[in-house]
Amino acid sequence: MNTQLLPASPAARSSGRPELSPTRRPARGWFNRRYRQRMLRADLLTVIASASVAAAIALWLADGGAAAITSAAAAFTAAGIVAGLVGMDLVLLMLLLAARIPFVDRTIGHDRALELHGKLGKPSLYLLLAHGLLLVIGYGMAEGLDPVRESINLWVQVPDMWLAFMSMALFIAVVVTSLVAVRRRFPYEFWYVVHLLTYAAVATSIPHQFSVGGLFAAGTWQRWYWLAVCIYTGTALVYFRILEPVLATARHQLAVARVEAVAPGVVNIVMRGRKLDQLAGTGGRFFIWRFMAPRMWWHPHPFSLSAEPVFNGPDGQGTLRVTVRNLGSGSARLLRLRKGTKVALEGPYGLLSTAARTKNKVVMIGAGIGITPLRALLESTPFAPGEATVLLRGHTEQELYLGREILDLCQARGVRLFHLTGQRSRTKSTWLPADAVRSGYSLTSYVPDIADADVYVCGPAPWAASVITDAGKAGVPEAQIHHERFDW
Helix, strand or coil: CEEEECCCCCCCCCCCCCCCCCCCCCCCCHHHHHHHHHHHHHHHHHHHHHHHHHHHHHHHHHCCHHHHCCCHHHHHHHHHHHHHHHHHHHHHHHHHHCCCCHHHHHHHCHHHHHHHHHHCHHHHHHHHHHHHHHHHHHHHHHHCCCHHHHHHHHHHHCCCHHHHHHHHHHHHHHHHHHCHHHHCCCCHHHHHHHHCHHHHHHHHHHHHHHHCCCCCCCCCHHHHHHHHHHHHHHHHHHHHHHHHHHHHHHHHCEEEEEEEEEECCEEEEEEEECCHHHHCCCCCCEEEEEECCCCCCCCCEEEEEEEEEEECCCCCCEEEEEEEECCCHHHHHHCCCCCCCEEEEEEEECCCCHHHCCCCEEEEEEEHHHHHHHHHHHHHCCCCCCCEEEEEEECCHHHCCCHHHHHHHHHHHCCEEEEEECCECCCCCCCCEHHHHHCCCCHHHHCCCHHHEEEEEECCHHHHHHHHHHHHHCCCCHHHEEECCCCC
16 A cells, blocks of 8 residues: 655765755755745736736826716727727736746746636636727717627728727637637647637737727827837747747757656657756756657647756766656657657746745655656755655556656655555545555645645646645645646
8 A cells, every 4th residue: 555665864966056955955944035035026926917907097097088088989988998908908918928938937837827827818808898899889879870880880991990800709719719618629739729819819909009099199108108018028929939949949959869668658758968957957847848750740748857867978968858658649659759859848837846845844746647757856856864755646556657766766865755556445535545545544644744844746637636635634835735737
């Protein structure tokens, strides 16, 4: 059911140039100070986002605002303008959250950024729909036309307005296909392509903002402000989503060195490259890989390193490794990669790393292929002997991937290690094996002082949710629980 491996004498293990030596005990409160700094940055991002919405409304107020509301038609028109400004501001915030800006990623993490990105989708769509509907009603009332005739009139007679209607249709398509019930009916690639329509929707919405009405008239500060926001958003997307990955791929010149079998359907993909010291110390953060082989180059794979880079030459030359399990047609092809296949990469991303630490003590809990990022984190994150515990979950010992390597690291660094193997309970929903449940074991049975530790969880989503629930019941504050989606 479980095996505990008692700590052996610690030995220094370091690769690259980590911010803090893995075997050096940080000064008391060091992690907590880093956490408070990160929360201050998160507060700053919240203030900036809120201020941007307020600024969007201020644009309308500075142009006359409520003073121009002299009739019902003007009231509808004013409400439509405000709805459009706020809705478009939220869309730009959505794009910035998805741009993978390092400051945002290192502050709130990739998952949290995408979660906020998704939450803004419906409000922004509703505001943009209200924008169009209210303006059509307002303009129609002023001209004595019904909404349908006014819409036709705007499409035909107002410059760039047809682009605005196209933009609205694209925004509706993006939000509808993003709904969970719809997204599950299509493969990831289809969802990804549809989401690219967001950029087309934004691009087609911009012309009418500057050519219709006087709010963004030439020479006004409102025009320069809105142009600056749009240009910054577009620049961030182009640089961090396109240019930076191209530069990183050229800089590191990665190619597949070998593919090693780990277990049935599981392999290590070892890649050789240069300047890998610039990728060291990333722990459990993930990269997005594209293997430049037929039928593979267009497919992005979000994998964490399963070990820190190994250096064996000048200029940071060496190898790095990811561990992959056959979970579908895309990953199945990776098991047959040929030596020499070129590799493009983006990242690293996420906060499943030392950057998220708040305490000196650390607990790592992994299941299945989710064990492999924890192996890299175990190698690189700092703690003193006796301050770390690792729990690995699998149906059998064979499913504790890289278990031999993790055992060696635990013995070298003085870590308590538990192997939790066995079938799931048929009568109770839990992340523990059935015999542990029958014996009355819980999370605190393995880690009594878990409330005073950072807890890293990596595994399939339902299983991870169960672990996180138990950690909360054991008194672990939310800020000390670190988890990122395993099935991206």
